[in-house]
Amino acid sequence: MKLPMELRSKLRRQWQQADLRESRLLNDTCWPLLLPIGKPKASQIKQTSANLRAHLQHWRNEKIGQVEWQSIKYQSASTIVDMPLVWCIQNNKEWVAACQDKTVSSEFEFLSNVLMRVEAMFHVLLVRQRSVWRNASPQQVVQCCELAMQLQEGCAQGRPLRALSINNIDSKFIENNRTLLIKLLNIRFNQALENISLEVFLNAASENDHWLLVVPLSKGLLPFQQQRVKATELAKTKLPCSHIIIIENERCHYQLPQLKNTIAILGAGLNLNWLSNAHFNTCHIAYWGDIDSWGLRMLSIARNLQPQLTALMMDDETFENNKKSAVKELETAGQKTPEYLNADEENLYQKLLQLEKGRLEQEFIDKLVVEKFVAEWVEGGV
Template sequence: MKSPADLQLRLRRQWNNADLRTSRLLGEGVELPIELSIGLPTPTDLLSRLEQVKQHVEQWRKVRIGEVVWTDRSYRSASESIRVPRCWRIHEPSQWSAACNDVEITNEFNRLTELFATCDPVFHEVIARRRSLTCNRAVEEVAQACRVAMNIQPGDADGRPLRLLSEFGTDTKFFERNRSLLLTLLDQRFDGEASRLGLESFLDAATEGEHWLLVHELERGLLPFPQLRVRGSDLFSRSLPGRHLLIIENENCHHLLPEVRGAVAVLGSGFNVGWTSAPWLVDRPVAYWGDIDTWGLRILSDVRRALPHVQSLLMDRGTFEHNIDKAVAEPTPASLTPPEFLNSPETLLYLRLLESQRGRLEQEFIDARTVQQAILDWATQAATEHFAEHRQFD
């Protein structure tokens, strides 16, 4: 004889089977209704375990989910037939999730139901099957990824980096945040072609290996031209002129930069910061300025991994609180734990952003005068420290 708890465990195991979960949720095959055998009491049970049989029957009388099918059973030891539970029928997915008696499964079913209502049916199978792709993302973020995957066409990037595909209503980090999800969705739509070619090649986007950075002089005459395009791989092997280097996450901030003697800025690095481990940067004053969100702080941590002396600019609690009216929601955080190489104030800021309903302040929305003053103050301090170090060794 199987108790309700015994069969709930079996239903939970079935839920965790990707094939069963997908076919039952999508109504494919003949998977519904689910019929689970309860098992009938034997004559021996009735003689030697009568109280247990009574408890068993009472437990099944209390079940209100699905349909408990009863049967009348005759036993020699009983003067009349006894009504006992024979099987448990689950008729629809909502009953299945409820019958599992598991909060996580109930929440997952509600989430999947919401996704099925908002996402194109072509993606329902992969959403049901590949739960790890969506379980840690907000429903709206997954729905947005489905809309992008449904509307984007091969070659749409036309040579641009993925972060600049704003025509799909996404922010600059959307493709970086959802790369694996988008690849899977595009594979579903284009029969695996996106993974075969790679996302950048499929969309004709600039690849990570060919990431061209914008180098901008902050003192006239430091570069052959006021602005140059340089690959990250070239920055690793060849040094830039000047005494100070400013690294900026987003390229469209160049109009905010002041003139700074002996300084050069590298803009548009995004996650492409591997070049910061270049030997020529070890002794050079370096500052990093990025978005105030968990992703921007993660990039800062990556830079500091290579350059422990890097100083962050305008990535502090005061700047965030002063500009809170310009902040927006961050759909998916980089991680629920702060990155390893943040200092204490940056770590506290990271935790503050995780708690905030508007945990993202894009750097281009900070007032130009504030930006310019912060850069000038950093350059002055760096020059003073550099001068003091040289006097010490004279």
């Protein structure tokens, strides 16, 4: 037999489950909710009559929802007892009331306030992911949803975010609600920002733009030997070459040979959104990074943006040939294998996680080996 307080505890735990919140707040077909109370055995009728009376009184005093009673005859007690068997919760308001929990009530009030004022496409996100609005006011969330409905891809036209003026919403608002806004835009534009930044999607100038080192590998290709270029510039600039090699670390440029019609872009790290540049689709692209979990994660990001790229010197054979230079990777990119690796790269990723020394920095690969691989790639041999 369960007392009201026991079932309240169960209802509170259910509120913490995203699937149940979604179904019960957004789908009327799941109501009513029937919670079995249970009934005593015949032996309990005689042995614990005081406890039974208290149990019955608790359920008689319950004012939320509807308690279904049934008259049950117990032969051993020679009596008929009206027993509460089911607690019936009719709707989500009764569910929240039955929880008798301040946090649950506050969150329900927040969602009730917001959901009636925003587009239905955003409801599931707001119900399931409370963390995106937990530190915001209802009005902030509503404004953020309104902003997501008004923004369009490329609408910044190269201006910084602070130059946008939509419903008196400034860049500070976007900064404070950036995570929520990106999630909302991903819903509206079918995950368009999954692998690019908000600034790239809106074509907005970044206030803290990443600078990359651009090095032409043949004379006369560019009017400089090397130059730093903003990532946002690379995201829209057509480079005068047929081959582009992306290199994780800047300090590796000295390992590169002179190569016709080839440009190296170094120091990108995880900042690879600029690879979505449509002009790059006509170029041969290679990626070379450290052989460790982070290097392979960056390779996965790059391949998602440029599926035809070639990975250079990021295989098990290269690692084994240079493992004397391997060191411990102090912080890995996680146990989950990145999505866009091929089968051999997936196996290498998991192997590196198991090794005591699972990190080979690219600058420890012999310069002659690097020159050979890069030259063969440009010539079509890789």
